[in-house]
Amino acid sequence: MKKAKREDEGNNSRISDLPKDILHRILYFLSQEDAVRTSVLSKSWRYVWCTRPNLDFSDNNFKGNKNNFLSIVDKTLQLYCDQNLCLEEFHLSISLTYHWDCTSVPFLDKWIPLLATMGVKKFRLSIVSNHGSRMTRNLPSVVYKAESLNLLRLERCNLVQYIPENIPFVRLQVLRLQTVSIEQQIFDKIISSCPLLTTMWFQECKGLTTIKLETKLHKHLKHFTFISNDRYIEEKRCIEIDIPTLETIRINGSKIRVNIRKFGNLKSLILKRVEIYNINSIELSDRLLIDDAPNMEYFYYSGLLIPSISSAPNCRESYLKLFIWDDDDSQSWFPRLSKLLHALRGSEISLNIFHHSVENMPYVQHEFIDGGGDNNKPVAMEHLRLSSDHVRSLVPLLNGLFCICRPRNVDPKWLEVGPEYKESERKELSEFWFEIQEMKESGSREIWQDDLEDLTIESFDSSRKIWQPFLVQATRLSEESAFFPDFG
């Protein structure tokens, strides 16, 4: 340590005194622009950047002419090659445009074999095709020769052309495909050629109908994401996952049939609008078999069916978004929900219910309520949010819900928010309040009222950020309102 020297000179140039290895490590975390610019700092900095063992080029950051970008990448790579410098990592983010293909593809054709001869260990490549919104282009075939690929991200590319017999992606860890057209066969071939994948991300992949993942092929997979928000897609997609190393699973979209087994390391499970089915039957199932998920921290589910979970996961937070729909068995709706809440009772539960049909009202069977026992005890939970078109349906819905759960906050939303709705919102809220009062006074046989000591309605004053008691006739109601049941 050059402590004495440092004290003589004050703090001047402390960073410049660091050994070159350490300076390289610091520059490692900078983009190419930032790293190269350090050459202007002082004479001792002049050549630090051009021997760092990694290069990081992105034409996103590049403000000048795109052709200039290509020639700078080319010159820099050539410099490393000619001087026999060690290049461990190469990161290239490039966009292909119509006018640009003829210049950029030949460069890729040159660079990718060059990286192999230079012994690059980690090659991260992002290709985004910008041919306008609908047009896509074929992936340059040289990409299939990139042996050192560590990350491959493709956006708006076609993967439908001929692919070589052997795909050398043995080091690929991250594969992200977004808005690509891909043939099922090619997809299967690619993922079966990448044994080290830790992260898979497939978003809006046209032509991809089946994903089947098994432990024997992907021993290292930790993160899986599948997103498909295209409502007009005709074919059904199937996803089967049987990999215990997975830590996060996120599947989002319609017409996707999902079967997941083994949750040993799973921390986060997000299923949006998916259909759950059993592997051995074509029947739709409400059974989401979460058997053993000791590490689960977050569970998100939204869908038409209430999933039934076979054993209680240990998660900290659960978020459920349930839609009551016409085909629902209205008699069993509350018992099924009750079961699910019991399975998740160890976590902080938020429940969001959408109900937009008066005809199809789930109802509470009195045998169910009176049955008692631990299995029917109301479950304590954090938030209950109700979205309903009619005040008429809100009261019986709340009735049923209070039989099975004890929310700390209830947030009913039955009208669109906006100043023009203020008046009708106030009217609806008054109606709701009267209906509750009426039920209380008539001593209607609703179990939750026995537990309820007091009920107040408060409105939120968004300008003053405070909750105020809601006076039925007099108060102007602001955008949000909620009420707090106080259970004894």
Place this chain on the structure above:
Amino acid sequence: MAAETGTPTTLTLKSNDDELFSVAESAAILSVTIRNMVEDGCAGGVIPLDNVDGKTLASVITYMNGISAIPADEEKKKSYRDKFLSDKDFETLADMVLAANYLNMSCLMDAVSAKIAQVMEKKSVGWVRRKFGIENDYTPEEEAAVKEEHKWTFEGVETDDDN
């Protein structure tokens, strides 16, 4: 080694200004330099660390204890590192990165390097010079020549009086 005897072993580390520190072997072997000494059987008495001063060593040991108490969870380790480095000034960071390099602790080395790099990100040359007290020893002509050579890197940088 501790693993063989079943009781936790404590090591004594000595800084270059002769301060002594006790640290659990299980935490200290995060340093490959110390681990090699332990494996070679040189850790019986006091381990002298000639390139680290007491103040820095105390800080490194706090880090060793903190990070080794976290089970294998990369996210939690990362947030511990972020928090640990959040209040450190550049002088301390420079001492830490030298110590981490000497002790061969790649995780600390990377975290500190990234933290220093973060300060330089998208900043003008003048700003970085002032921040780190780097003296410009170029003549104006030389500086202009270097800038011209790498003209493309000066687009879109935060502007500065002496950029």
